[in-house]
Amino acid sequence: MKFSHLADCHIGGWRDARIRKVSILAFSRAIDISVEKQVDFVLISGDLFNTSVPDINLLKNVVSKLKKLEKNDIPVYIIAGSHDFSPSGKTILEVLEEAGLCTNVVRGEVIEKKLRLKFTIDKKTGAKITGMLGKKGMLERSFYERLDLETLEKESGFKIFMFHSAITELKPKELEKMDSSPISFLPKGFNYYAGGHVHIVEKASIEGYNSIVYPGPTFPNNFSELEKLKMGSFFIYDNGDLQFIPLEIRPVFAISVSADNKTPEQVTHEVLEAIKGEDIKNHIVLIRVGGILASGKTSDVDFRKIFEKLYENHVYFIMRNTYGLKSKEFEEIKVSHSTIDEIEDSLIREHLGRYRPDSWDDRKEEEMAKQLMKILNSEKKDGERVYDYEDRMKEEVGKVFEG
Ligand SMILES: [Mn+2]
Structure with a gap:
């Protein structure tokens, strides 16, 4: 038994074309690599795309890779993640599945209010695969609460559970605020737990649960992740061995400079010193500047000069992060969250209960708000007519209220 485990590819997740x-x-x-190493199958544990309906060009790229796997007789098993999930049920994953390029293993039925999942059996190896989709803000929790664990645990054979959620017991400190669920939500005794959603590299075992694996994103999805992870990754499981x-x-070259008690000129100088003599050709360069300047404005740090110097050194791409940079001359701005998801979540929570039907509680309102935001965020597609767009929006919003 040999398989690849990928997660969080977030295709289309970067705005800039070069980094994308x-x-x-x-x-x-x-x-x-999966084809070269002749794996039996590939698992993608959610967030293959960054949105449920990705751009055509990105789609073309992904389809051509999935096609390559198909030609090599390597099946792809997939679950929807919080990013490629769509409340209306319309996601490109369905199209890919219809085309025979992947199999969504989240299948099941509700029997006596319990959610009974079915296994998808890999023909070549007999591996039995099932799993649970991920939604924004851990909204998949209600599915887990109703999950019929017993039937899953009783099944014999080599079993894989794919999931796209944070596990409380494995959550790293810096992600403390992230919604999570205890490991006990998952069925015990599976041979492999193929995780996604938390962008960390982790392999762990907790009593009753062996090989719980987070492979990390195939490419970091924001500045902090690039700083921390430097690169993407995945795992290959080879008869019990796990290869990272x-x-x-x-390559990533990261600079972090503290501006505390320094002038903008000193900060500029310090960044320039940090790159002096370094071989940074073709690198992605990250510059983080934080702290409180002794004098001057934050805009006095001469990034133009820094960027010029870097491009003279033929770097591939430069990113700067000055969220933590303050000057004494200005009021401190409250920026306590780093990702868009976190900002959205905290804003929704802050405003809960202001206006809603009597039958809704906080949880229901939060879920509705998130689903509506997701739908209303969708723009008119290429070639879509205005009234078709309007109809689509009305239909999708209507569905949310019906469900
Ligand atoms: Mn993700």
Whole structure:
């Protein structure tokens, strides 16, 4: 038994074309390596795409890689993640599945109010695969609460459970605020727990649960992740052995400078010193500047000069992060959350209970708000007519209220 375990590819997740390209190359490499190493099948534990309906060009890239797997007789088993999940049920994953390029293993039925999942059996190896989709803000919790664990645990054979959620027992400190569920939500005794959603590299065992694995994203999805992880990764399971496969497309060079008690000129100088003599050709360069300047404005830090110097050194891409940079001349701005998801979550929570039907509680309102935000965030598609767009929006919003 040999399989690849990928998660959180977030294809289309970067706004800038250059860095977006790196993220696609990383995913492509993961597939190429899987084919070279002749794995029996590939698992993708959610968030293959960054949105439920991705851009055509990105889709084309992914389809061509999935096609390569198909030609090599390597099936792909997938679950929807919090990003490629869509409340209306319309996601591109369904199209890919219809085309025979992947199999969504989240299948089941409700029997006496219990959710009974079915196994998808891999033909070549006999592996039995099932799993649970992920939704935004851990809204999949209600599914887990109704999950019929007993039937899953009784099943014999080599079993894999795919999931896209944070496990409380395994949550790293810096993600403390992230919604999570206890490991006891998952069925015991499976041979492999293929995780996604938490962008960390982790393999752990907790009593009753062996091989709980988070492979990390195939490419980091934001500045902090690039700083921390430096590159994407995945795992290959080979008869009980777990191989970590790094995906380094462009090396990362990270600089972090504290501005505390310094002038903007000193900060500029310190950043320039940090790159002096370094071989940073073709690197992704990250510059983080935080702290409180002794004098001057934050905009006095000469990033133009820094960028010029870096491009002279033929770096591939530069990103700066000055969220933590303050000056004494200005009021401190409250920025306590780093990701868009976290900001959205805290804003929704802050405003809960202001206006809602009597039959809703906080949880229901939160769920509705998130689903509506997700739908209303969708733009008119290429070639879509205005009234078709309006109809689509009305239909999707209507569905949320019906459900
Ligand atoms: Mn993710």
